[in-house]
Amino acid sequence: MTVIYERSKGLSDAQTHYCPGCTHGMIHKLVAESMQELDIIGKTIGVASVGCSAFAYDYFACDMQAAAHGRAPAVATGIKRVHPKSYVFTYQGDGDLAAIGLGEIISAAMRGESITVIFINNAVYGMTGGQMAPTTLVGQRATTAPAGRNAEGYPIKMCEIMAQLEGCIYAERVCCIDVASHARAKRAVKKAFSLQAENRGLSFVEVLSTCSTNWRKTVLESMQWLKTTMTQTFPLGVYKDV
């Protein structure tokens, strides 16, 4: 019998808890496949964060540490400084990375830590039930911005910020809502991991993601909204590659 498709060896056997229509599962798969194809599962230590992906430590087949909210880049720094030849990645959402953990991500990049950061941006706090995120679009409704985000500032654009930091050597914003974007996202994730072998600095991949549950949209509407509306605020592309 010919195997035409199988679960990536970079994933554990655990079933994920993600909502239907969420692309966390897809992004886990990209990370897992990248680790497998680079043959680094056994050399990788991942750092899970707090938010919807809090259980990510259960889903990847590599060694994992679970960090406090926002602190994943500091935890990853500690790990990488102990095992400099290992591959260390953080997997963080927008609340974790762009709000409470802003200091840790900027400073890890400032130091040029040779880690990979997978940043999931769905413009909302998912796990806690749809509150406003630092990445919430202007006018977008959230449970803590019931009339839409208007007077509460503007969405923070992490790829653009990271690209300014010398210690960040690669920053790309991708999404994975169709075959083409999925392939592009996979290339970005794989490249971000492979750069760790060069030990030159931090690699950053921002993945725009859907949250049908808290966006109060169907899965298809969510994909469409991401593609047409979200990418206007968060344009896809390579922001840095040095």
Added chain:
Amino acid sequence: MAKELWKGNEAIAEAAIRAGCRHYFGYPITPQSEIPEYMARRMPEVGGVFVQSESEVAAINMVYGAAGAGARAMTTSSSPGISLMQEGMSYLAGAELPCVIVNVMRGGPGLGTILAAQGDYFQATRGGGHGDYRNIVLAPVNIQEAVQMTQEAFDLADLYRIPVMILLDGMIGQMMEAIEWPELEKRELPSKEWATTGNEGRTNRRIINSLYIDAPSCARHNERLAKKHAQIESREVRYVGRGVEGAEVVFVAYGTPARIAQAATERLAQQGVRAGVFRPQTLWPFPYAALQATLWQESVKAVVCFELSHGQMLDDVKIALEGRKCLEFVGSSGGEVLEFTALVDCALSALARV
């Protein structure tokens, strides 16, 4: 062995390196900045890692990552910085990660003062972070003991998979004293079969975590922690009683105040009063039984608790004493260090009343 003159903070840093610490993460704050400065110089010489973190919040989380990866990791700070580390302390306790945290205490609350104080006793011994946890707290009285305790702290941390705090007042961090470098005792320690090293060559995954989402598993985890804490309480209590046998007055103090209390006992002896000093070396686990046995001696007429605070360890002394003797308190905080005469006066007036 020849004696060498060392500054407290630098001696602690060197002691950590001699204990095998090769990963130090810290942020500058007075009166402990000599520790990160020493580490920045010394770690490269021994192939170790020094990282100046962006905050104490980050420093303690770097310790979490490094300790979870199997290293002997350390951070140091002073009171306001230690407050920022409390979240991380809770996670370290929950994930059962061995590490050493040094608090060179200054005066508070808030920004307080940079001078010596002991206002962080509650925070250190009651679990300054959230949740139902404990961590070992060692309290050195001088630089020699600070050195020994630093080395011991790493072993205790590894033995019990628990964060160990060394709690000293700024006086001990800043002063210089002649010390000897003790031979390191080799202790049998459990191997770190839980550390995340990359799972190449093994079949299991290792996960460092403090999340137990369903109630029964969190309850079981906490029960296991409680058992460990009970084990530590039964095995690791340390204290020194000096001149306490048959004493009329017993001073209870830790750190620098214990030295001042010692001077008070000498003055009292000149006046025909037998006084001694009971000094807890472990603040958690606290030496309740030994202190009680000391204070309940028939000879003891007055007990004087002395701290560089307005009464924190005092609560533990009360627990041990159970109201059986006359208890006085002498304290000051905010960087002022009282002279031994205040203790002599307090003891004499207490004796006059009983």
